[in-house]
Amino acid sequence: MTKLTERHYTYWFLLPAGIIYFVFFLLPAFLSFFFSLTRWTLTDWEFIGLQNFITFFKEDSLRIGFRNTLIYAVTTSGLKVIIGLLLGNALCSNLKTRDYLRSVVFFPTLLSTIAVGVAFAKMMHPTRGIINQGLALLGIQGPDWLGNIKLALFSVALVDVWKGVGLATVIYIAGIMSIPLEYYEALQVDGGNNWHKFRYITLPLVRPAMHSVIILSFIGGLRSFDLIWAMTKGGPGFATDVIASIIYKQYQAGFYGLSTAGNVILFIAVALLGVPLYRFLTKREVEL
Amino acid sequence: MSRSIRQFLGEALGVLATVVIFWIPFYFVIVNAMKNETEAAALNLSWPSEVRLVENFKEAITSGNHMLLRAFYNSILITLL
Numbered sequence: 001m002t003k004l005t006e007r008h009y010t011y012w013f014l015l016p017a018g019i020i021y022f023v024f025f026l027l028p029a030f031l032s033f034f035f036s037l038t039r040w041t042l043t044d045w046e047f048i049g050l051q052n053f054i055t056f057f058k059e060d061s062l063r064i065g066f067r068n069t070l071i072y073a074v075t076t077s078g079l080k081v082i083i084g085l086l087l088g089n090a091l092c093s094n095l096k097t098r099d100y101l102r103s104v105v106f107f108p109t110l111l112s113t114i115a116v117g118v119a120f121a122k123m124m125h126p127t128r129g130i131i132n133q134g135l136a137l138l139g140i141q142g143p144d145w146l147g148n149i150k151l152a153l154f155s156v157a158l159v160d161v162w163k164g165v166g167l168a169t170v171i172y173i174a175g176i177m178s179i180p181l182e183y184y185e186a187l188q189v190d191g192g193n194n195w196h197k198f199r200y201i202t203l204p205l206v207r208p209a210m211h212s213v214i215i216l217s218f219i220g221g222l223r224s225f226d227l228i229w230a231m232t233k234g235g236p237g238f239a240t241d242v243i244a245s246i247i248y249k250q251y252q253a254g255f256y257g258l259s260t261a262g263n264v265i266l267f268i269a270v271a272l273l274g275v276p277l278y279r280f281l282t283k284r285e286v287e288l
Numbered sequence: 289m290s291r292s293i294r295q296f297l298g299e300a301l302g303v304l305a306t307v308v309i310f311w312i313p314f315y316f317v318i319v320n321a322m323k324n325e326t327e328a329a330a331l332n333l334s335w336p337s338e339v340r341l342v343e344n345f346k347e348a349i350t351s352g353n354h355m356l357l358r359a360f361y362n363s364i365l366i367t368l369l
Contacts, residue, residue, distance in 0.1 A: 090302070097299050104306045119317050128331045130316060162309070 036264040040257035052261035061238045062262070065246040068153055069269075072228075072242055073221030075157040080168040080217045081210065083161065088172025088209075089202060102173070106166040113163065117230025120159045121146060146232055149239040156231050156240055160224065168213045175209025176202060211281040218277065222270050243269070321345075 036052055038045040056062050091102050108116065123129045124145035132142030145155040183201045192200070225244035228234065234241035234249070241249075243266045250259035312333070320328045321344055323336040349356050 095295075095299055095302070097303055101302055101306060104310050107310065115317075119313060122331050123313060123316060125331055130312070130331065130333055133332070 032260050033264060035257060036261040038257050040260065041254075042256060045257070048257075052258050053265065055258060056261055056265060061241065062246055064238045065241045065243050066269075068238075068240065069222055069242040069244075069266075072153060072157055072160075072224060073218055075154060076160045076164065076221045076224075077214060077217040079157070079161045080165050081213055083165050084168030084172050084213055085206070085210065087165065087169045088176055088206075089198060091169065092173055092176045102169075105169050108163045109166040111163070113226045114230045116159065116163050117227045120162075121231045124155060147236055149236055152232060152236060152239045156228055159231065160221070160227055163227070164217065164220070168217060171209050171213050171216075172206060175206045179205045211278075214281060215274065215278055219270055219274050222273070223266070 035045065037047060037049060039048050039051075087105055091098055091105070095101065123131050126132060126142070126144040126147055129142075129145075131145065135142040143151055146152050179201065183205070184197055187197055187201060223244060224242060225248065228240055228242055228245055229248070232240045234245045243262060247259045247262040247266065250262060316333060319333060319335065320331075322339050322341045324338070324340055327336055
């Protein structure tokens with residue numbers, strides 16, 4: 001009897017949430033692992049072992065998708081981390097236009113990804129698009145942003161950065177604001193300049209924020225789909241196809257087992273890259 | 289003195305950058321929402337010959353059996369759940 005009163009609540013209270021979690025999250029996850037090993041037509045399935053995974057890696061387009069996903073994730077994540085840090089640092093100094101700049105940098109985050117993709121695809125039109133028209137005014141012959149096989153993926157990545165850098169900046173600003181002002185005062189007493197402030201105080205102490213930005217933007221980059229679909233639908237050819245868009249195309253074509261296998265591969269890739277990255281980053285954090 | 293001038297130039301540059309990077313795409317979308325189909329297809333920034341903001345919005349909302357209103361309702365429902 002005493003044992004019951006020691007606890008605040010009985011474990012039965014966990015049951016409703018547990019059932020919902022099991023039915024809507026754990027069960028589908030395990031089912032998808034299972035169906036990735038089958039030839040699946042929604043009503044009927046046949047066990048074929050690892051055949052789906054072998055097909056997935058044998059097909060050229062799928063390998064390209066894998067490579068593109070990595071390129072896309074590294075490019076967007078890297079640019080967001082660097083540009084976000086510079087913007088966050090600049091927007092924490094006492095500029096007169098600071099509040100204006102902060103809100104403008106954040107505002108693309110509020111827009112719908114599809115709308116941004118459609119608008120930018122129009123602006124990147126090789127001859128009539130306003131980006132190339134603007135470059136022509138400066139005497140520069142603008143490239144075919146979305147039609148050039150080598151450039152298309154980076155054009156989409158650039159739009160992703162345009163849209164996502166605001167969120168990174170906000171995380172950085174929060175991180176920089178939490179650094180005690182005494183450190184900066186101490187540095188001023190010792191005669192340090194602005195560069196020293198950035199290099200020896202902001203940079204080491206903003207690490208936790210930087211790690212959040214790296215993890216969030218990298219995993220977001222690996223899973224990205226909507227912007228790519230809105231801008232290029234994976235084209236030209238397979239130049240901007242990523243794993244998510246390939247899975248979608250396979251699913252549309254009715255290869256349910258194959259696309260589920262693709263999803264499992266994407267999950268494994270995110271876990272294999274994300275978990276060690278997270279471990280590596282948290283080990284290097286310093287206490288404030 | 290030179291310090292305050294430098295700060296002013298820096299801020300002016302920052303504001304100019306936001307105009308090019310953020311306001312022009314925004315203006316592009318708004319101004320093209322006011323054009324008729326042929327003018328919008330030109331994809332440029334010029335002011336429309338006739339402002340069709342209300343007509344275009346009316347068309348967007350009523351097209352596909354008021355699809356847009358239904359979509360907004362769905363979005364709100366998903367957000368609240």
